[in-house]
Amino acid sequence: xxxxxxxxxxxxxxxxxxxxxxxxxxxxxxxxxxxxxxxxxxxxxxxxxxxxxxxxxxxxxxxxxxxxxxxxxxxxxxxxxxxxxxxxxxxxxxxxxxxxxxxxxxxxxxxxxxxxxxxxxxxxxxxxxxxxxxxxxxxxxxxxxxxxxxxxxxxxxxxxxxxxxxxxxxxxxxxxxxxxxxxxxxxxxxxxxxxxxxxxxxxxxxxxxxxxxxxxxxxxxxxxxxxxxxxxxxxxxxxxxxxxxxxxxxxxxxxxxxxxxxxxxxxxxxxxxxxxxxxxxxxxxxxxxxxxxxxxxxxxxxxxxxxxxxxxxxxxxxxxxxxxxxxxxxxxxxxxxxxxxxxxxxxxxxxxxxxxxxx
Ligand code: G3P
Ligand code: MG
Numbered sequence: 001x002x003x004x005x006x007x008x009x010x011x012x013x014x015x016x017x018x019x020x021x022x023x024x025x026x027x028x029x030x031x032x033x034x035x036x037x038x039x040x041x042x043x044x045x046x047x048x049x050x051x052x053x054x055x056x057x058x059x060x061x062x063x064x065x066x067x068x069x070x071x072x073x074x075x076x077x078x079x080x081x082x083x084x085x086x087x088x089x090x091x092x093x094x095x096x097x098x099x100x101x102x103x104x105x106x107x108x109x110x111x112x113x114x115x116x117x118x119x120x121x122x123x124x125x126x127x128x129x130x131x132x133x134x135x136x137x138x139x140x141x142x143x144x145x146x147x148x149x150x151x152x153x154x155x156x157x158x159x160x161x162x163x164x165x166x167x168x169x170x171x172x173x174x175x176x177x178x179x180x181x182x183x184x185x186x187x188x189x190x191x192x193x194x195x196x197x198x199x200x201x202x203x204x205x206x207x208x209x210x211x212x213x214x215x216x217x218x219x220x221x222x223x224x225x226x227x228x229x230x231x232x233x234x235x236x237x238x239x240x241x242x243x244x245x246x247x248x249x250x251x252x253x254x255x256x257x258x259x260x261x262x263x264x265x266x267x268x269x270x271x272x273x274x275x276x277x278x279x280x281x282x283x284x285x286x287x288x289x290x291x292x293x294x295x296x297x298x299x300x301x302x303x304x305x306x307x308x309x310x311x312x313x314x315x316x317x318x319x320x321x322x323x324x325x326x327x328x329x330x331x332x333x334x335x336x337x338x339x340x341x342x343x344x345x346x347x348x349x350x351x352x353x354x355x356x357x358x359x
Contacts, residue, residue, distance in 0.1 A: 014279060015053055017297040017358050018271035019044070019351075020264075023059040023073075025222030025303030025327015026347050031076060032224065035326045036348030038077045043351055049080055053355075054274040057081075058267050058300070060216035060232075060257040060307065062088035063111025063180030065119050084274065087267060089215030089232075089257035090179045094120035096213070104171040106131050106195065108188055109180030109215075116179055126168065132191050134165040135202055139187045173200035178214045182235045189239050197247050209252055216257025218307055222327035259311030264300070264319060271295055297358070301350045303327025305335035313338065322350045 021027055027037040044053040057073065064072070067083040074081045097120055104124045107113035114127040132138055173195050182188040191202065192212075199207020214236055220228035236253070243251040257263060275293040301322045302308020312321035323329055323340035324347055334343050344350045 014275050014293050015358070016295060017053075017299065017354070018268075018275070018295045019053065019055040019299045019301065019354060020058040020267050020271070021055060021347065022258075022300070022302035022304070022308050022327075023057055024061055026301055026324050027057070028076065029222060029327075030224035033077060035324060035346030038079070040346075040348040040351040041077055041079055043355060045079065051274075051278050054271045054278065054295070056085045056087055056267060056270055056274065058087050058258065058263065060089040060218050061180070061221070062090045062116070062215055063109050063113060065112070065116055066091065068112075084270065084277075087263070087270065090116060090177070092256045092262070092266070093117065093177055093179070093213065093215070096175075097121035100175050103174035104168070104200075105175045105177060106173055108176065108178045108182055108192070110183050111180050113177070113179035117177060124171075128188055128191055131168065131173075132187060134168045135191075138194065138202065139190055141186055145184070145187075169202075173210055175211045175213065178212070178232060178235070180215065181232055185235060185238060188235075189242055192239055193243055193246060196243060196251070206247070209247075209249065212251070212253040214253060214255040214257075216307075217255040218257070218304070220328065222303060228328055258302075258307045259314060261311070261315050264298075264311055264315030268295070268298055268315075268318075271298065299350075299354050301347055303329055305329055305338040305340070309335065309338045309340045312340075322353070324350060 026035065028034060041055075044051065044055050046052050066086045066088060069088065070081045070083040070086045073079075073086070100122060102123050104126070105117065105122055106128050107117045107125050108128045114125050114130070117125040176192060176195060194202035196209050196212065197206055198204045200210045201207065214232055216231075217233040217236060218231035219233040221231045223229045236255070240251045272293050272295055275295065279293070296318055298319050299322060300308055300312035300319055301324060302312070303324050303326060305323060305328070309321045309323050312319040320342075321340040322342045322344060323335065325331070325343070325345050326347070329335060334340060342350070342353065344353065
């Protein structure tokens with residue numbers, strides 16, 4: 001390892017490999033670090049705290065801005081993680097700003113989905129929580145729900161608030177983004193069906209379905225509970241099943257996130273840019289600072305065979321897949337349908353393998 005530090009920081013030979021870490025089931029379970037992740041990740045830094053090996057987090061999870069997630073990960077893992085090292089399922093939504101910049105779009109999911117979309121550049125975005133409050137009685141089960149939601153300013157009965165709600169109700173919803181896991185499936189399936197079947201004007205006649213985007217399609221993921229929990233893919237199935245019973249045309253939607261090959265292509269670009277910025281920070285030879293640096297080998301460390309491993313396999317060269325046993329996958333041997341290039345118990349073992357092989 002000391003050899004890498006020397007070659008990287010003072011002799012201007014950049015690393016020829018990079019690593020993408022899945023989060024849930026590999027690095028964390030809920031908020032708890034697992035598999036020796038803090039120690040494993042610390043090995044990718046110089047003693048000074050500077051980054052030595054280019055790595056990113058490639059998660060399908062989300063709900064918070066990349067900058068917020070980077071801060072949270074830094075605290076949980078005791079490391080200095082930059083927002084440019086965090087790719088979430090919804091990160092590619094920013095590519096759709098050009099199409100919907102000023103249109104009313106609805107953001108669904110836990111955390112701060114509307115804030116995420118605003119940061120990406122969407123100028124007229126509402127969370128489904130705030131949107132649902134514009135329609136009296138849209139959720140007949142609301143009075144029975146024991147939790148309280150944040151009250152929005154326009155919920156009060158003064159004239160300004162009434163006008164604002166009326167104004168929102170009169171705008172056609174042009175797109176729906178499922179940013180993170182739905183917190184209230186019954187309310188969200190109801191309101192989404194209202195939006196989708198009416199062409200974006202709940203309570204009105206049937207209309208053309210607006211575009212619907214999911215940050216990912218994970219059926220299940222590993223959280224703190226011993227067995228997997230339902231993910232956004234399960235919510236998609238539920239919404240689709242109901243929508244297809246009430247609408248003559250089947251639900252149309254697009255899913256982002258792993259295992260789409262574009263996610264891995266983008267990860268490759270980000271890792272290459274990271275090497276370039278690491279070199280800029282290390283003040284090494286100018287010719288390396290220009291453009292991005294080609295990486296010969298990229299490692300994906302994941303726990304979900306049908307998502308992380310399938311994705312890395314589809315992406316092909318230069319990806320090498322490593323499957324851990326700390327999350328969704330708990331088998332003894334390799335996964336039969338999506339076999340990884342290597343199966344290990346923990347992320348710590350995975351990093352150990354990579355550093356022994358590459359250094
Ligand atoms: O909701 C998050 C989950 O679906 C997957 O997260 O980090 O395992 O890609 P991750
Ligand atoms: Mg995972």
